[in-house]
Amino acid sequence: MTRELYELRGAEPDLLFSPYCWRVRLALLHKGLEFVSRPVRFTDKEALAFSGQKLVPVLREDDRVVHDSLAIFRYLDEAYPQRPLLGDPSAYQRAKVIERLTFMSMRMPLLKLLVPRVHAVIDPADRDYFRRTREQAFGQTLEAFADPSGGTQRFREALEPLEKLLAEQPYLDGEAAGGVDYLVVGLLLWAWCLGAQPWEEASAVGAWFRRLLAWYEQGQGPIKRAAL
Ligand SMILES: N[C@@H](CCC(=O)N[C@@H](CS)C(=O)NCC(=O)O)C(=O)O
Structure with a gap:
């Protein structure tokens, strides 16, 4: 299974600054989950078309796609109950x-x-x-x-x-x-x-x-x- 995080980048691909994307990076580290970064620019909307909306962060685990930082927290707690982020x-x-x-x-x-x-x-x-x-x-x-x-x-x-x-x-x-x-x-x-x-x-x-x-x-x- 490949876990991918679509996140916002600056002109430099490794300049990541979105507050919502940072939340997810920290949540993934908290859970001990590795991922592949997919940095996108503001106008790279085609790269996000699979998610049915236009904002990052988007987490994709094969055919499971979740967007919105808190929805991703909830998903991670459901899929990986170890070390809860939010809990119930x-x-x-x-x-x-x-x-x-x-x-x-x-x-x-x-x-x-x-x-x-x-x-x-x-x-x-x-x-x-x-x-x-x-x-x-x-x-x-x-x-x-x-x-x-x-x-x-x-x-x-x-x-x-x-x-x-x-x-x-x-x-x-x-x-x-x-x-x-x-x-x-x-x-x-x-x-x-x-x-x-x-x-x-x-x-x-x-x-x-x-x-x-x-x-x-x-x-x-x-x-x-x-x-x-
Ligand atoms: N409520 C969403 C907000 C996501 C959001 O606003 N993302 C911004 C990046 S900071 C975005 O994708 N902007 C793209 C655009 O404005 O086209 C979350 O918590 O993930």
């Missing part, structure tokens, strides 16, 4: 609540910081598509939407409850890392791979990030960061 079905529902809350509180501020960086690292052939789709979604130009300092400020405020929690326990999931850690740290890895670190190094969040980064790099080798 109600835990999946709770993870969806966390996903919605972090989407607004963390992902949106990060987007204000990272939009110019994403535009800079993607393949030049993807830039018109990226600009057009994002400007349609934002209702304004990329330049008007971008606000690195405001985004950083709001992101730091959103981290405050996590900072307090991580001062009391090593991981969001408790004594060991799990699905909620990967769900959230995927967002930080998005910034990290794009050469930004909008959180304090000397903080509980900073130490938690370093622990997860060291664990990932020990298993999978160094993570490429854009030189921005």
